[in-house]
Each structure stands twice: as structure tokens, then as C-alpha cells.
Amino acid sequence: MVVATVCNHKGGTGKTTSALGLAAALGLSGRRVLLVDLDPQAFLSRTLGTKDPDARHSSLALFDEETRLGALRAQPMSGFDLLPAHGRLTRRMRRLSKPTDVFWVKETLAQGRSEATSEYDVLLFDTAAAVTVYSLNALVASDHAVIPVTPEYQPVVGAEQTYQTTQTVQSRLNPGLAEPHFLLTQVDGRKRAHKRYRRYLREQYGECVLQSVIRTSSALARTPEDGTTVFDYAPQARGARDYANAADEWVARVEAARSEREPAPPEVTSSPGEARSAGDDAPAASYSAAARASLAGSPD
Template identity: 45%
Template sequence: MEVITIGNHKGGTGKTATSLHIGAVFGLIGYKTLLIDLDPQGFLTRMMGVDTNSVVDTSLRLFDVDTSLAQLETVPLPSFHLLPSSEGMRTREKKLTSTIDLFLVKEALRGQDLYDVIILDTAAALSSYVLNALVTADTLMIPVTPELQSVHGAEQTWQSARTVQGRLNPGLKRLMFLLTNVHGRKKVHRQYANYMRKEYGRLVMDTVVRTCASVAVECHGGKTVFDNNMNSRGAKDYSAVVDELIRNEVVPAYKTKTDSEGQETIHLSG
């Protein structure tokens, strides 16, 4: 199991779209994938058309002591499962005041073998929920639009993650930036993209996610860009992001092996 947290303290950087479409790609190529909406505003949940009044469990249950993911009922969607957000998260956060509360999600996910990849979608804030996501993560991906405020938020997120890595989660193995909403003809985008690559080098993914109307407009009612146009710019870019993650062994690749009856089966390497 690999846990990938998607976060940036600045809003409007494509966090939820990135969580959604990376999750969709992993699911489409065969990984058992779960998306967990840890944003009290529930943008991911709404994009997927999930009515939280009609579900059995939400991500709020992860913050109950002694809860295990295996006990919870997730929402099956075409390419992945979703543990939706809950309006109750707004009030519950006020009660998450102790250090041990920062480990609740990590404990709930400990030892589970239901999913190959778990993606945690977070809010644009440094909240108890975001800290839980950082404490739980194997990898942090920071979507960043190459503009001043987004870059500033990304660098703040980077510093927060380094602190968590040093004090609370030494298992946070990888911190990376993903350039999103990139418009190649905008001078400011080229300037800030160059700045990020100069300052952070290999920590900036080679793949960039270009501006794409279908990502912003067509993702609703449980659909992704892959349901509408597999050849769209957004579909191609997010597929390339996942290819890069697998190529760089952020997530183990699938390999085939032959069982005792001579049949090929698929398993995760590593």
C-alpha cells in the first residue's frame, strides 16, 4: 500500500482535480485505489456526485479512536472507491487538540490490505486534517500553478512537510512538486516554472499538467475527463503523471507471474 497526500496551503492549484484524476488513472490500469476526502468543504465528494446523507461512512469516522479502515464502507465508483467528506468535520476539528489526534488516520489505515494506492485529498489550510494527512503519507505531492501566490503556498507547504517529516513522520519518503494549470504562452508561467526547477531540481516532476477546460468543466456527477474524452489534454497529462510515478518507483509497478497451474497473474512488485 502506498499513501499519497495531495496538498498545497494555497487554494486554486488543482489539488482536488489532481487527486481525482491520478486516482482514476491508477484505477483504470488495475490498481485497487481509494480516495479519501479530508477537506471539510468536500469538493471531491461533490464532484463525484455523492450525497453524504445516503452513505454509511465518511472520512469523519477515521477520527474515532480504534477505528480501522477495514470496518468502513466506501463508495464504489467506476475506477476507484471513495471515502467521502462530511459536514461534521467542521465542528469535529475543534476537538482534535492533542498530539495523539494527529495520528488517528495513520492508525486507521495501519496494516490494511484492501487497496494498493490510497490518495488523501486535503484542504488549502494547515489544519488537524492536513497534519493527519502528512503524518500518514508515504509521498506528498504539491500541485503548484506557476504564479506568485501558488508558488508561495507550495513553499510553505514544503516547509510544513519537512517539519512533519523530521518530528512526526520519518516514513514520509518523498516530497514532490507537480506544475499544474500551466499555460505555456504565459511569460509569468515560464518564469515561475523555471524558478521552481532551479530551486528544487529533481523534486519538481518532469510532467506538467496543462490548462484544460475539460478538467474544470466536465468533472461532475461521478465522471472524470476519462469518461468524456480519453484523448483530451487533461487525460493525457494525468496519465503521464502516473506513468512518471510508476517509472520512478513511487508506486510499485505491476508485474505478471505464473501460478501453479501455468496461468499468468498480476501482482505488485516490491
């Protein structure tokens, strides 16, 4: 199982949209994905139409000693499962003030690692736009971080601060955390500033910046609140195609990083479709292979 955090300390940079887009794209490519909403504002959960979830089956439960991962019932969405945020996350945060409180999620995952590993290939955390005990918990429990960044001044500053946070977490709390990947979001090719900041990020962070970019897409700004994603309601929109490409590239990078560290084949390296048990409804080929080929370049 690969665990990753989607984070940027600056707000509105496309974290939630990216967590959702990547989860849906990975799900379409046959991987079993658990998306965890660790943002107390719960926009991800709301976007997916989940209101007032049972606390025992929400991300709040990750901060409870009694929780066993295998007993958590995530909500099935379109191609992935969701562990929604709960309204009490904000209140709970006030009591998470000890230095050891950044290890809750890591420990809960470690306890249930074998159950979760057999159930999911990828676990993705959506986080709030701040360094909170929740975003730190996510990074401490993760192998990877994805930093969505719109190529503009404030999001780029936020992304650089977030990069520094990942370095601190890596050196002090989680040596297993790999170099983060920057994912350019809400990119508008006509804006000169966007070109400038894209160039700047590639010069400064080189290979850490994914080649795939997410362009502005009106389809991505929609919030149907019925559990569907852009892949359901606008599969031909560029927002769907961009997240399919980004997910493919990200998985390839994750696999490359893993095989550099350890030669043994990991679960996530299984080819799309193989991840599920035989006979179920896994797509025969990845979204990218099957669907992208048939997607004409219809702008949205």
C-alpha cells in the same frame, strides 16, 4: 500499499483536480485506488456526486476509535473507490486540539493495514488549502506527498510553505515521509510568468519537480457530479493525457524511491493489471500504453 497526500496551503492550485486525475489514471492502469476526501469543504465528494454520505462510511470515521478499516464501505467510482468527506468534519475539527490528534489516521490505517493493503495498492488523500489537523493527519500517515502548483506567484509561495511543512512533518512526526513531488498544474505555455516560475521551481527543487505537467484544459474544469472523470467524458482531452502521464511518472518515482530504501519488491511495483486478481476486468495494459498510443493530439 502506497499512501500519499495531495496538498498545497494555497487554494485553487489543482489539488482536488489532481487527486481525482491521479486516482482515475492509476485506476485505469490496473491499480486499486482509494481516494479519501479530507477537505471539510468536500469539493472532491461533491464533484463525484456524493452528498450527505453515511458518517460511518466517510472520512469522518477515520477519527473514531471504533473504526476498523475493513468495515469501512468506500463508494465505487469510475476505476477507484471514494471515502467521501462528511459535513461534520468541521465540527469534529474543533475537538481535535491535542498534539496527539495528528496521529488518528495513521493509527486507524495501522490497525487495518493488512486489510487495506490487501484491498488497495494506492491510498490518496485530498486536503484543504491550509495547515489543519486533517492535512497534518494525512501527512503523518503518508509515505509521499504531491504538491500541485500553478506556476504563478501565490501558488509557488504556497507550495514552498507546504514543502517546509512536509520537512517538519518528516523530521518530527513521520520519518517515513519521502521528499515531496511538485506537480505543475494549469500550465499555460503562452504565459511568460508561467515559464519563469517553472524554471524557478526546477532550479530550486530539481528532481522533486515532476517532468510531466498538467496544462490548462477545459475538460478538467467540468464537474459532471455523476461519479465520472475526465477519462470517461473526454478521454482524448489533454487533461486526461496529462494526468495519465503524470500518474505514470509519479508511480515510477515512488517505485524508485522505494527500491532505494528497501530492495524487496513492494506491492505497487506489480505491473499494471497484475495488481488485480486474475480473471477480473483489469485492463490488459496500462492506460498509457494502450490508450495514449491511440490518442491523437486533439486539443480541447
